[in-house]
Amino acid sequence: MKLGLIGCGKMGGALLKGALKASLVKAKDISLYDKVPAAVKALQSEAPAAKAAKDPAELVASSQVVVLAVKPQDMPALLQGLVKAPKLKLEKCLFLSIAAGITLKQLESWLGGQARVIRSMPNTPALVLAGAAAFARGQHATDEDAELAAKVLGAVGVAQEVSEKLLDAVTGLSGSGPAYVYTVIEALADGGVLMGLPRATALQLAAQTVAGAAQMVLETGKHPGVLRDEVTSPGGTTIAGLEQLEANGLRNALIQAVRKATERSKELAG
Ligand SMILES: NC(=O)C1=CN([C@@H]2O[C@H](COP(=O)(O)OP(=O)(O)OC[C@H]3O[C@@H](n4cnc5c(N)ncnc54)[C@H](OP(=O)(O)O)[C@@H]3O)[C@@H](O)[C@H]2O)C=CC1
Numbered sequence: 001m002k003l004g005l006i007g008c009g010k011m012g013g014a015l016l017k018g019a020l021k022a023s024l025v026k027a028k029d030i031s032l033y034d035k036v037p038a039a040v041k042a043l044q045s046e047a048p049a050a051k052a053a054k055d056p057a058e059l060v061a062s063s064q065v066v067v068l069a070v071k072p073q074d075m076p077a078l079l080q081g082l083v084k085a086p087k088l089k090l091e092k093c094l095f096l097s098i099a100a101g102i103t104l105k106q107l108e109s110w111l112g113g114q115a116r117v118i119r120s121m122p123n124t125p126a127l128v129l130a131g132a133a134a135f136a137r138g139q140h141a142t143d144e145d146a147e148l149a150a151k152v153l154g155a156v157g158v159a160q161e162v163s164e165k166l167l168d169a170v171t172g173l174s175g176s177g178p179a180y181v182y183t184v185i186e187a188l189a190d191g192g193v194l195m196g197l198p199r200a201t202a203l204q205l206a207a208q209t210v211a212g213a214a215q216m217v218l219e220t221g222k223h224p225g226v227l228r229d230e231v232t233s234p235g236g237t238t239i240a241g242l243e244q245l246e247a248n249g250l251r252n253a254l255i256q257a258v259r260k261a262t263e264r265s266k267e268l269a270g
């Protein structure tokens with residue numbers, strides 16, 4: 001697969017490194033472009049055979065799949081620049097956008113109206129092949145394009161096709177979700193330090209506890225409430241801690257975080 005990446009930053013970089021780690025693509029079949037040459041060089045240091053395109057049009061001309069990984073506010077100018085590029089046949093490749101909030105209608109319009117587009121929402125754990133992604137297909141995207149998107153996103157974690165109207169919620173939950181969980185891990189570790197654990201020990205125990213709990217949900221298929229009750233002994237330590245979480249509104253804080261991030265995603269469409 002000839003893969004192009006426009007926007008070699010945090011998420012684009014994570015996707016690319018994950019794709020290489022998963023052997024989805026060979027470095028020699030990758031084209032990279034970023035306004036910041038250093039961002040391209042940083043990825044090339046990990047994949048020396050990857051080519052640095054001189055501009056987005058050169059990258060598109062040599063790619064079967066073009067991952068659009070620039071910030072939402074930078075997308076219109078990028079795509080409208082591609083439309084103006086001479087002799088570039090935009091319908092020959094699949095455009096896979098990862099931009100929060102930018103709709104399929106906007107993407108298709110900015111690409112001249114006939115391009116094959118998939119809108120997706122991945123997350124940065126793609127870097128360690130533990131990503132969570134969802135995607136929706138544009139009006140000109142084929143079944144093969146959807147399969148290709150599922151292959152790219154599925155190579156670095158889990159991926160599923162959804163209707164576009166759900167992608168803002170996907171962004172608010174799993175797109176932004178790693179940041180919520182990093183905050184939880186950091187706070188749990190702080191609790192450990194408060195109780196006398198060395199920072200490094202507390203951090204490793206906190207991170208592994210979150211990772212282990214997540215794996216329990218994914219592998220057992222049990223509801224988190226059932227798994228929580230399996231930890232919570234009558235009159236024991238866990239219920240004492242859980243009472244504090246309820247008293248301090250942990251659940252509602254997380255629910256409101258997803259809601260607010262989803263609303264922000266909708267705002268990004270302008
Ligand atoms: N970070 C995350 O966890 C996630 C991000 N996303 C989405 O991914 C996209 C990228 O986000 P993220 O990786 O965090 O952002 P970054 O800023 O880390 O990366 C974007 C890169 O693209 C460059 N860029 C900007 N405009 C252009 C252009 N016209 N042509 C080429 N390169 C350009 C930026 O340069 P410069 O720095 O000069 O602007 C930057 O180097 C966003 O749309 C975001 O919504 C989706 C899921 C998760």
Ligand SMILES: O=C(O)[C@@H]1CCC=N1
Nearest residue numbers: 099100171175176177
């Ligand atoms: O914060 C953001 O807008 C991007 C999209 C999802 C995660 N990061």
